[in-house]
Amino acid sequence: MPSSREETARTILSAIATGSIPLGRFTADARWWWNGGIDISVAEFDTLLGTLHAQMADGIHVTPGLIMEAGEHLFVEATSHSLLKNGTLYDNRYVFLFRFAGDRIALVKEYSDSAHVKVVFALG
Structure with missing residues (x-):
């Protein structure tokens, strides 16, 4: 049976497809870090x-694929497979590290192929 933290992480990752994440699942000072430079x-994320x-x-x-919980941390291995309106395929692999403070997320560290992100979304 999944833990409540695992369910929270799955909710966040699923919500990414909608273009907005449920901010109530995060602490007031929560951060989103990405290895591509943010x-x-x-709220800014x-x-x-x-x-x-x-x-x-x-x-x-x-x-999501493999999920591991250790203390206040939850690790999620994941993939994405999505299409941009211009026909370009966005197909990435991730490791998400969620750090919890109680039942809310205090930090998300997103590790992915940052070069692929920058090319697909024309981020320079």
Whole structure:
């Protein structure tokens, strides 16, 4: 049976496809860090996600695989397979590290193929 933290992480990853994440699942000072060069508040990440979502044919679908919980941390291996409106395929692999404070997420560290992200979304 999945833990409540695992269910929370799955909810966040599933919500990415909608272009907005449920901010109530995060602490007030939560951060989203990405190995491609961002370290922003979760609210700022939500805005960025909306911008990326606008380019997608049907959202960024993140599929969790292996999930491991250790203390206040939850690790999720995941993949995505999504199509942009311009026909470009966004197909990435991730490791997400969620750090919890109680039942809320305090930090998300997203590791992915940052070069693929920058090329597909024309981020320079």
